[in-house]
Amino acid sequence: MPMRRFTNALASPQAVVLAAAILFALVIAAFNPGFLSLATLVDLLRNSLVTGIFALGVLIVLASGGIDVSFTAIGAFAMYATMSLVMGLDVPMPILGFFVLSALIGALLGLVNGVLIGGLGLPTLIVTLGTLSLFRGALLTFVGTTYITNVPRNVISFARTMILRLENAVGQLVSLPLSFVVLVLVTLFVAFLMNLTRFGRSIYAIGGSEEGARRIGIDVARVKVWIYVIAGTIAGLAGMTHMTLSRMANPFDLVGTELNVIAAVVLGGARITGGHGTVTGTLLGALVITLINTSLLSAGVPSYWQKVVVGILIVLGTGLPILIDRFAKHRERLARAAV
Amino acid sequence: MAEPVLSMSGIRKAYGSVRVLEEVGLRLEPGEVRCLAGENGSGKSTLIKILSGVVPADEGTVSIGGRTIAGDARAAIAAGLSVIYQDFSLFPNLTVAENIALLKSTAARERWHRARADRRLAEETLARMGVDIDPATLVELLPVASKQLVAIARALANDARVIVMDEPTTALTRSEVARLAGIVSALKAQGVAFLFVSHKTEEVFAFCDTITVLRDGRVVADGTAAEFDGARLGREMTGRAVETQRIERAPAPQAPPFLVARGLSRRGDYAGIDLDLRPGEVVSLVGLLGSGRTELALSLFGMVSPDEGRIEVDGRPVHFPSAIDAMAAGIAYVPEDRLTEGLFLDQPIADNINVATLSSGFLSRAALKRRAVEAVKRLRIKTPGVEPNVATLSGGNQQRVVLARWMERSPRLMILNGPTVGVDIGSKREIHEILLALSRAGTAVLVVTDDIGEALALSDRILVMVKGRVTGAFDAAEIEEDRLYAEVTKEARA
Ligand SMILES: Nc1ncnc2c1ncn2[C@@H]1O[C@H](COP(=O)(O)OP(=O)(O)OP(=O)(O)O)[C@@H](O)[C@H]1O
Ligand SMILES: [Mg+2]
Numbered sequence: 001m002p003m004r005r006f007t008n009a010l011a012s013p014q015a016v017v018l019a020a021a022i023l024f025a026l027v028i029a030a031f032n033p034g035f036l037s038l039a040t041l042v043d044l045l046r047n048s049l050v051t052g053i054f055a056l057g058v059l060i061v062l063a064s065g066g067i068d069v070s071f072t073a074i075g076a077f078a079m080y081a082t083m084s085l086v087m088g089l090d091v092p093m094p095i096l097g098f099f100v101l102s103a104l105i106g107a108l109l110g111l112v113n114g115v116l117i118g119g120l121g122l123p124t125l126i127v128t129l130g131t132l133s134l135f136r137g138a139l140l141t142f143v144g145t146t147y148i149t150n151v152p153r154n155v156i157s158f159a160r161t162m163i164l165r166l167e168n169a170v171g172q173l174v175s176l177p178l179s180f181v182v183l184v185l186v187t188l189f190v191a192f193l194m195n196l197t198r199f200g201r202s203i204y205a206i207g208g209s210e211e212g213a214r215r216i217g218i219d220v221a222r223v224k225v226w227i228y229v230i231a232g233t234i235a236g237l238a239g240m241t242h243m244t245l246s247r248m249a250n251p252f253d254l255v256g257t258e259l260n261v262i263a264a265v266v267l268g269g270a271r272i273t274g275g276h277g278t279v280t281g282t283l284l285g286a287l288v289i290t291l292i293n294t295s296l297l298s299a300g301v302p303s304y305w306q307k308v309v310v311g312i313l314i315v316l317g318t319g320l321p322i323l324i325d326r327f328a329k330h331r332e333r334l335a336r337a338a339v
Numbered sequence: 340m341a342e343p344v345l346s347m348s349g350i351r352k353a354y355g356s357v358r359v360l361e362e363v364g365l366r367l368e369p370g371e372v373r374c375l376a377g378e379n380g381s382g383k384s385t386l387i388k389i390l391s392g393v394v395p396a397d398e399g400t401v402s403i404g405g406r407t408i409a410g411d412a413r414a415a416i417a418a419g420l421s422v423i424y425q426d427f428s429l430f431p432n433l434t435v436a437e438n439i440a441l442l443k444s445t446a447a448r449e450r451w452h453r454a455r456a457d458r459r460l461a462e463e464t465l466a467r468m469g470v471d472i473d474p475a476t477l478v479e480l481l482p483v484a485s486k487q488l489v490a491i492a493r494a495l496a497n498d499a500r501v502i503v504m505d506e507p508t509t510a511l512t513r514s515e516v517a518r519l520a521g522i523v524s525a526l527k528a529q530g531v532a533f534l535f536v537s538h539k540t541e542e543v544f545a546f547c548d549t550i551t552v553l554r555d556g557r558v559v560a561d562g563t564a565a566e567f568d569g570a571r572l573g574r575e576m577t578g579r580a581v582e583t584q585r586i587e588r589a590p591a592p593q594a595p596p597f598l599v600a601r602g603l604s605r606r607g608d609y610a611g612i613d614l615d616l617r618p619g620e621v622v623s624l625v626g627l628l629g630s631g632r633t634e635l636a637l638s639l640f641g642m643v644s645p646d647e648g649r650i651e652v653d654g655r656p657v658h659f660p661s662a663i664d665a666m667a668a669g670i671a672y673v674p675e676d677r678l679t680e681g682l683f684l685d686q687p688i689a690d691n692i693n694v695a696t697l698s699s700g701f702l703s704r705a706a707l708k709r710r711a712v713e714a715v716k717r718l719r720i721k722t723p724g725v726e727p728n729v730a731t732l733s734g735g736n737q738q739r740v741v742l743a744r745w746m747e748r749s750p751r752l753m754i755l756n757g758p759t760v761g762v763d764i765g766s767k768r769e770i771h772e773i774l775l776a777l778s779r780a781g782t783a784v785l786v787v788t789d790d791i792g793e794a795l796a797l798s799d800r801i802l803v804m805v806k807g808r809v810t811g812a813f814d815a816a817e818i819e820e821d822r823l824y825a826e827v828t829k830e831a832r833a
Binding site for chain 2: 195196197198199200201202204205207208209211212213214215216217218219274275276
């Protein structure tokens with residue numbers, strides 16, 4: 001059934017998004033011939049690091065049929081609290097320690113979400129809207145509001161270590177920092193979790209039918225608690241990655257980028273209604289969102305226009321596949337009725 | 340008496356002020372097939388959810404294989420229970436293979452997801468059932484009959500000691516039901532016990548050794564199948580004698596036809612069909628699955644276009660490019676898989692009944708509610724009011740909501756595909772009476788069914804469809820059941 005395969009391919013949000021991104025890149029390239037180069041790609045990867053890591057955490061939540069808007073607050077809290085703690089104690093800490101500590105704080109904050117959602121059965125949007133505000137407020141009230149710019153030497157040298165350095169068409173240096181490894185590790189972990197463990201499959205099952213999951217004996221409450229703990233951990237890692245890239249800890253950073261990240265995940269094929277979403281799609285979504293934001297920025301387009309473009313892409317990327325899918329199913333039903 | 344593999348005693352359950360189960364007890368021995376019979380809303384599915392640990396009982400105990408189960412679904416599964424739920428309870432976003440395997444791997448607390456092993460288990464189980472479904476397909480893409488087969492496969496794959504089947508055959512063909520019966524008797528010989536719910540009387544007697552009858556949440560009869568016959572079963576379920584004879588009626592008026600079809604053909608589906616559907620007459624289109632009956636009905640409703648032939652309404656030629664055009668001409672179609680299509684489960688009963696008529700003008704909320712209340716009364720939908728969500732109704736009562744919805748449109752031609760699937764025998768009779776009354780009030784009624792008893796009891800005229808052709812037209816008052824059965828299955832046996 002080549003027709004079916006064709007509509008299937010079109011019906012995958014990834015395809016729509018990829019097509020839009022390629023079109024977009026070609027348009028930019030028409031104005032700026034140096035655009036199509038390896039350097040651009042490396043730059044894109046660097047710019048999408050934080051969005052990509054956050055997005056993988058959000059993917060897990062969306063796959064289970066939930067939604068999380070508190071992850072940026074978790075990331076900011078975990079990152080900033082780690083920095084003030086380490087700086088305050090003034091003990092030497094290996095670079096790995098920063099990431100581990102930030103991840104642990106993220107896990108703890110995620111546990112708060114998890115207990116409220118899984119344990120008490122409260123709606124995910126309400127809970128995470130609440131904790132978004134709570135974690136951010138607690139950070140600014142109890143932890144601090146000042147920029148930490150005098151970050152330790154080993155953090156700076158980690159930030160300066162590059163995996164790859166290239167010169168782009170106009171002679172600027174672009175590079176891929178070592179923190180790219182964090183994205184790779186998180187990607188491997190999430191891919192492993194979601195595809196190779198029964199736990200990951202029960203996340204999809206819950207997203208498909210929560211009542212059905214309960215009926216086959218999945219401990220839905222427990223799985224949900226873990227989902228938010230893992231999402232919190234990943235947010236902690238994303239926060240710390242962001243800090244190393246900017247080489248300072250700013251407590252006002254990150255919060256406000258939630259929708260961008262959620263958009264990336266949804267463009268990558270996850271559905272707000274749950275049960276769907278892949279790691280590859282999510283990474284692709286993060287790249288596309290970053291591509292649009294950065295290239296519009298460098299082309300001097302005002303930032304509210306970026307929002308318009310991102311909005312259009314979301315509507316296209318999520319609406320078109322649904323329409324095509326509905327059409328294909330309708331045809332199939334008729335075809336079947338005719339067997 | 341052998342040691343029971345399943346025993347329940349003193350089960351009570353109420354939802355708010357609605358008492359669903361009172362002091363219910365039940366036991367199953369290894370190798371026993373017990374039928375749980377009862378009207379729609381008598382508490383069968385609720386009892387099943389309690390024994391599977393999905394819904395907690397207010398009082399009473401459940402034990403499976405000697406282990407006490409208290410509201411813990413995983414413990415019930417681990418103790419050897421498998422359930423085929425009335426609503427299938429599958430995961431639409433996962434593949435057939437995963438749907439079949441996830442129950443077993445969850446019960447075994449497996450740590451890894453092994454796609455290849457899942458696939459093998461699914462292939463084996465489907466092959467054992469003689470079913471051809473690709474394990475890699477997403478369940479949401481399957482037609483309703485295949486979904487039901489997947490739900491059965493999932494229960495069988497789990498090597499259970501007790502298998503509970505809540506109306507497992509509503510969407511299946513005769514041959515699939517026969518194959519299921521074969522599997523049940525093979526497993527029974529290995530000591531697996533079954534609890535079986537069905538509203539099809541022949542199936543009850545074909546499958547079961549023993550019968551428990553529930554009425555209004557109480558056990559009113561319990562015995563071996565030999566102690567029952569169809570009449571007693573109906574009496575115990577409803578508390579009164581259930582008529583299964585043809586409904587008495589005045590002959591249908593010979594009005595000019597509302598819809599006429601001549602030489603209707605569609606390659607591969609049906610050929611050379613002539614039809615006259617008159618106001619005041621009930622016509623049954625009887626045929627096996629694959630006879631083209633559904634396609635023909637869909638063609639009259641604009642959902643499938645014929646290649647050849649013409650359709651006239653009120654003597655004027657018409658062409659329905661879509662269902663909307665057919666509805667505008669006064670035709671209503673109640674689909675066969677209405678359990679999964681067409682109901683808004685988490686919306687109130689009233690809204691579900693009124694949804695099809697909302698576009699036909701402005702009505703006050705009070706008027707809409709009054710209409711819904713009327714419809715609930717007319718179709719005897721068992722509910723405390725019209726406000727609760729449809730999800731809180733029993734399966735058979737959900738079906739009645741769909742019927743009510745379409746009847747509220749007061750169509751001129753009502754086409755019903757399997758109108759009483761999943762409806763208990765007492766209510767079946769009532770729905771037949773309602774349809775007959777609807778027709779005598781001037782609606783043309785076309786019933787598409789493979790239930791021969793239904794066709795005989797309900798219709799004025801019966802058309803038999805075999806392999807895409809109408810091979811016989813009979814006066815329903817004249818033809819004998821055996822003869823009709825022979826006509827319908829002619830080609831299948833040849
Ligand atoms: N979640 C719920 N909330 C409120 N009432 C409910 C709920 N579930 C079931 N009921 C009520 O309990 C009664 C028994 O329902 P149940 O589904 O057990 O019937 P059943 O015997 O399986 O009927 P059927 O043959 O139609 O499937 C019904 O009156 C139904 O409305
Ligand atoms: Mg039921």
